[in-house]
Amino acid sequence: MDAYALYLHIPFCRQRCSYCDFNTYTTLSDLQAAYVAALAAEIRQVGASAVGGRPAVHTIFFGGGTPSLLTPAQLATILSAAHAAFAVDPAAEITLEANPGTVDVAYLTAIRALGVNRLSFGVQSALPGELALLGRAHDFAAAVAAVEAARAAGFDNLNLDLIYGLPGQSVADWQRTLDAVLPLNVEHISLYCLTIEPGTPMQRWLHNGTILAPDADTAADQYEAAGRALAAAGFQHYEISNWARPGRECRHNLVYWRNEPYLGLGAGAHGSAGGYRYHVVRQPRAYVKRIRNYELGIRNEAGAFPPAPLPPRSPALNAFPLSPAVADYHRVGRDEAMSDTAITQLRLLDEGLSLGAFAGRFGQSFDEVYGDTVSQLQTWELLQRRGDRLLLTEKGRFLSNQVFYRFV
Ligand code: SF4
CATH class of the missing domain: 3.20.20.70 (Aldolase class I)
Structure with missing residues (x-):
């Protein structure tokens, strides 16, 4: 686990x-x-x-x-x-x-x-x-x-x-x-x-x-x-x-x-776990009400999560982390997971993105997915390769938003 x-x-x-x-x-x-x-x-x-x-x-x-x-x-x-x-x-x-x-x-x-x-x-x-x-x-x-x-x-x-x-x-x-x-x-x-x-x-x-x-x-x-x-x-x-x-x-x-799993609890918190991204009800009074109602066994509020009765074999609604205060969630697809990996890991200046780990996880090399983008960013001296790693350059650090939106 x-x-x-x-x-x-x-x-x-x-x-x-x-x-x-x-x-x-x-x-x-x-x-x-x-x-x-x-x-x-x-x-x-x-x-x-x-x-x-x-x-x-x-x-x-x-x-x-x-x-x-x-x-x-x-x-x-x-x-x-x-x-x-x-x-x-x-x-x-x-x-x-x-x-x-x-x-x-x-x-x-x-x-x-x-x-x-x-x-x-x-x-x-x-x-x-x-x-x-x-x-x-x-x-x-x-x-x-x-x-x-x-x-x-x-x-x-x-x-x-x-x-x-x-x-x-x-x-x-x-x-x-x-x-x-x-x-x-x-x-x-x-x-x-x-x-x-x-x-x-x-x-x-x-x-x-x-x-x-x-x-x-x-x-x-x-x-x-x-x-x-x-x-x-x-x-x-x-x-x-x-x-x-x-x-x-x-x-x-x-x-x-590193784009690893985290749980976010409390009003408006975001989480990423079990292959899902979710966020919790933002308004604190609504959040408290959701949790209280769930404790009291009230499951049929409009928009409540999970709705009652739990639908059979609905993994999205029955899987960990199951919070009655979740406002919205979605399953993270392959494209989103690759994009998230690029954008989050490039923030780490010495560690950067491991090209080998990326290929191992997604069964496709980073260059196959983003080759043209990487070439362009290298030409502009915003990205550099160091061994297995892809890293921001000194110039790319301050212009990181210009780099990241190209991986979205
Ligand atoms: S209002 Fe509160 S949360 Fe916002 S910046 Fe000030 S101290 Fe931080």
């Missing part, structure tokens, strides 16, 4: 950042206790749908939203459900996303004792003006305090998220953030280039002229500057947006990038 990465979505935040279009809510704190109970129930239901014993889980990732808004008791409820439903590897990487300003030493000590062994802090910038533009609820001093509290609580595996490519942000501004963050001496850093998403305050500001559109050339220079600074500080650039000290790559995210 496959071993799975387990993603658990926590859709609560104190305030919404100006660029954020994630599935998170600032007005549902009254739902938090019911949501935790529903998530624990969904974990039990999915675990129970496996045939042949508890499925193995080797990473757990609490993502959000702001998972650090959960109390230690709520995290304990969820984790004990996970340990009961799945065979969780004793050495599993268990990550919690946290925002500076939401944690202190006592809180972090309590969740470390529950088995959480990796923290990912949303720091984003060291500059007050940029944090205000982003609508962040903390200053940089809170980020420094969070890292110090994490160390005091015994965490030796920390990630910091940063954002570049902001409107009006110069390379020198970005360098000031890097210079402030690197002395914190963490194990992992993720850098995201700002994208202005539809429906966000930032998009409105762009449309009404309050802010200027970010400059793509400046963002490219910032990405290069970060690469130089992080390499000089001893980080390895192992994925397009991620740098780690040796051996500290994010094991959970490696599962996505």
Whole structure:
């Protein structure tokens, strides 16, 4: 049986950042206790749908939203459900996303004792003006305090998220953030280039002229500057947006990038397992209702999954991972599986895509399927071959979206 990465979505935040279009809510704190109970129930239901014993889980990732808004008791409820439903590897990487300003030493000590062994802090910038533009609820001093509290609580595996490519942000501004963050001496850093998403305050500001559109050339220079600074500080650039000290790559995210199976539970979570891709009902109140109704034996809601009665011999509706909160799913066809393999594995800069493994899995060489595309991308110096591996070039790293859409 496959071993799975387990993603658990926590859709609560104190305030919404100006660029954020994630599935998170600032007005549902009254739902938090019911949501935790529903998530624990969904974990039990999915675990129970496996045939042949508890499925193995080797990473757990609490993502959000702001998972650090959960109390230690709520995290304990969820984790004990996970340990009961799945065979969780004793050495599993268990990550919690946290925002500076939401944690202190006592809180972090309590969740470390529950088995959480990796923290990912949303720091984003060291500059007050940029944090205000982003609508962040903390200053940089809170980020420094969070890292110090994490160390005091015994965490030796920390990630910091940063954002570049902001409107009006110069390379020198970005360098000031890097210079402030690197002395914190963490194990992992993720850098995201700002994208202005539809429906966000930032998009409105762009449309009404309050802010200027970010400059793509400046963002490219910032990405290069970060690469130089992080390499000089001893980080390895192992994925397009991620740098780690040796051996500290994010094991959970490696599962996505290697196109291996993962389970996504909680409102709006996505999963890929058993030959299916699925996603869970997005709205937290609807999610809680689905799970509760299932527990109460109510199976005939419009759109409920699975419908009642279960149709005989319907593998899609009776196979693991069976969650009553799934909103939609589809069987992954061969073309989609090949495309997913190319797009996810090329994100890994040293590992890339194994041509031998691809041919072994699909019974067709990568060149037979994508030969013309690969030749074109090599001509443009965006892809390169190294032995059995196909890799992005230096130039291809920043232009990766130009590469990936050609494999869709
Ligand atoms: S803290 Fe994260 S999830 Fe919450 S609003 Fe800000 S960007 Fe979105």
